[in-house]
Amino acid sequence: MSDPAAWPIDAIRRQFPALVRQKDGEPVVFLDGPAGSQVPKSVADAVTHYLLTTNANHGAAHATSVESDAVLDQAHAALAAFVGTSDPDEISFGANMTTITLGVSRALARHWMPGDEIILSRLDHDANVTPWVLAAEDAGVLVHHIPLRPEDWTLDLDAYHNLLSEKTRLVAVGYASNATGTVNPVREMVAAARDAGALTYIDAVHYAPHGRINVADLDCDFLACSAYKFFGPHVGILYGRRSLLEQVRPYKLRPSTDQIPGKWMTGTQNHEGIAGAAAAVRYLAALDCDGEYAHVGGDYLSIEGLAGQLDRVFARSEEHEERLAERFLQELSSLSGVRIHGITDGDRLSQRVPTFSLTLDNVSPAAAAAYLADRGVYSWAGNHYALPFTLAAGLEPEGTLRLGALHYNTLQEIDRAIACLAEFLEQL
Ligand SMILES: Cc1ncc(COP(=O)(O)O)c(C=O)c1O
The missing domain is CATH 3.90.1150.10 (Aspartate Aminotransferase, domain 1)
Incomplete structure (x- = not known):
């Protein structure tokens, strides 16, 4: 060390x-x-700055709306860097991880049939369990739970591998436990799920303030986290693989967009919170130069630049x-x-x-x-x-x-x- x-x-x-x-x-x-x-303070400043200078709804021609949309675009880019994708459209925002997961589970369950199976874990926060159990109930799908090894309360990975089969549609697992602090071998678990033809949904809420997330390396299909756990305000974040976000039909209103990422963001978003979530990412990245936070507005680093700082x-x-x-x-x-x-x-x-x-x-x-x-x-x-x-x-x-x-x-x-x-x- x-x-x-x-x-x-x-x-x-x-x-x-x-x-x-x-x-x-x-x-x-x-x-x-x-x-x-x-x-x-930089996060609180970004929230205040948004509300005092840029407060507007999305998509109008007047200046505050244009400026607000620019803040939101920058936030998609900052959070893309935070989770390790180069595609800002793979990032959507929501109220919190629980609400996001309730929405994604309902949308994915449209594609499930009786006889299909899903795998959840006994080390997860209930936000990555009950939404899937409820969706499975509605779709007539069998739910398996990965058991724990009592000696250290880690996941029983042999049992996990035995549960996977061609019937498995989804594996939902936490990156780190908010109870025991255990970091699960998510990369290995995702690879096994992928071999079985299953989608993967990773709850990174507890892991996010502690370790570098890299969805490209994990090769997961979805990953959710919450900015209030990593020095930001109360906003949920969803990463989804572009092809899936495009194909799957979320529960949404008719006038709202069919394009990603907007189609996954129901209702008017918490714009000031999203500005704060991006500021939390910039706070973290700025620690690379041990710098006091420099600015609230102005030019920001590229996704690649931010990602490099976050790695270090x-x-x-x-x-x-x-x-x-x-x-x-x-x-x-x-x-x-x-x-x-x-x-x-x-x-x-x-x-x-x-x-x-x-x-x-x-x-x-x-x-x-x-x-x-x-x-x-x-x-x-x-x-x-x-x-x-x-x-x-x-x-x-x-x-x-x-x-x-x-x-x-x-x-x-x-x-x-x-x-x-x-x-x-x-x-x-
Ligand atoms: C591991 C984990 N997953 C999910 C959640 C739920 O997140 P949210 O409060 O954003 O719904 C929490 C909250 O404590 C958590 O610790």
């Missing part, structure tokens, strides 16, 4: 106004990133996050009465992100989260909507205590959070 100083943590933190928040004179520790990240930035942020994960594992192993659900082997850090699901002996995750919150350490308790996992692991109804770090978190913050947890356990 390279020099820790290579990750410009102080310059990064200065860009996030929320991170100066205090509780009882101590800085707050934000380990609630898996539920939503904080945003840099994620290579460095992954190293920083590995150090955070390592520290979590070291410190948590010194606590008795705490169980980590997920990968705990320090030699397998490349298979996880720094998101940890814990249970504590004789005390609920909610009680621990409340104690931490009272001391300015923000976490989360419950099933995190990763219901298939909490059911499979016998963790319902209380779920887990989840601590999740992002690239703006520090080793000192991990130390403080775990010290606080130790204090909670001692006073029980």
